Amino acid sequence: MKRTLIDTHAHMLNASYKEELTNRIEQAQKEVKLLLNISWDIKTSYEVISLNKKYPFMKPVVGIHPSHAHEDFDKINELDSLITKDVLAVGEIGLDYYHSVEHVELQKKVFEQQIQIAQKHNLPIIVHTRNSLEDAWVIIKKHPEQKFLLHSWSGNEELTKEYLTHKNIYFSFTGVLTFKNAEETRKAFLIIPKERILSETDCPWLAPVPHRGKENIPQYVSYVNEKMAELWNISIAEADKLLENNFTTFFNEKK
Numbered sequence: 001m002k003r004t005l006i007d008t009h010a011h012m013l014n015a016s017y018k019e020e021l022t023n024r025i026e027q028a029q030k031e032v033k034l035l036l037n038i039s040w041d042i043k044t045s046y047e048v049i050s051l052n053k054k055y056p057f058m059k060p061v062v063g064i065h066p067s068h069a070h071e072d073f074d075k076i077n078e079l080d081s082l083i084t085k086d087v088l089a090v091g092e093i094g095l096d097y098y099h100s101v102e103h104v105e106l107q108k109k110v111f112e113q114q115i116q117i118a119q120k121h122n123l124p125i126i127v128h129t130r131n132s133l134e135d136a137w138v139i140i141k142k143h144p145e146q147k148f149l150l151h152s153w154s155g156n157e158e159l160t161k162e163y164l165t166h167k168n169i170y171f172s173f174t175g176v177l178t179f180k181n182a183e184e185t186r187k188a189f190l191i192i193p194k195e196r197i198l199s200e201t202d203c204p205w206l207a208p209v210p211h212r213g214k215e216n217i218p219q220y221v222s223y224v225n226e227k228m229a230e231l232w233n234i235s236i237a238e239a240d241k242l243l244e245n246n247f248t249t250f251f252n253e254k255k
């Protein structure tokens with residue numbers, strides 16, 4: 001039986017695919033039912049929307065990544081006006097203190113402004129946090145009704161418990177879950193109710209074992225689902241089904 005796979009976080013516009021992009025898309029389409037094509041600035045936000053017209057299985061997610069906040073902070077209104085009915089979520093937005101702490105206040109402001117835009121359009125949000133889970137929580141908990149998907153979750157058990165108090169937060173996990181040294185991530189994974197988990201690749205990065213260190217592609221989400229099935233002690237078919245249901249619930253059956 002053919003598996004139903006959904007990759008909730010793929011960067012198909014990443015430069016590493018460039019010449020191979022059409023190939024990569026066509027290969028992914030054979031194995032993946034849907035993928036969320038994640039932009040990171042205004043330019044790529046337009047591009048994910050136009051790619052979706054040619055490839056309907058690649059759902060557009062638009063927004064300004066915190067590492068680009070200092071470049072596109074003056075284009076928030078443009079983000080608001082480029083959103084079409086095909087857009088599935090606002091993302092990836094949030095705070096990133098790993099790449100730079102130079103623009104922390106600006107990152108926070110741009111994060112808040114984009115939360116407002118998501119609320120105006122009644123869209124869920126895909127959140128990126130890196131070395132910033134405490135500060136991101138301060139902002140997120142101010143919006144208890146908003147749906148947030150915490151992408152590539154890396155919180156420890158304590159932070160995971162804190163985030164779990166927000167009723168509309170889901171967590172997504174990447175191939176990191178398959179890494180030998182990711183014991184903390186697996187512990188956090190296991191304290192989250194199964195119904196609040198999604199799977200993703202974050203391709204072209206974070207390829208799961210047995211492809212670790214190589215280029216990642218959307219169909220490798222299969223390995224993430226398999227790891228989840230193992231950790232949950234259920235069959236792969238059950239895990240695929242559960243993850244598909246969670247996707248449908250989180251995104252309001254908007255497909």
Ligand SMILES: [Zn+2]
Nearest residue numbers: 009038092202
């Ligand atoms: Zn990403």
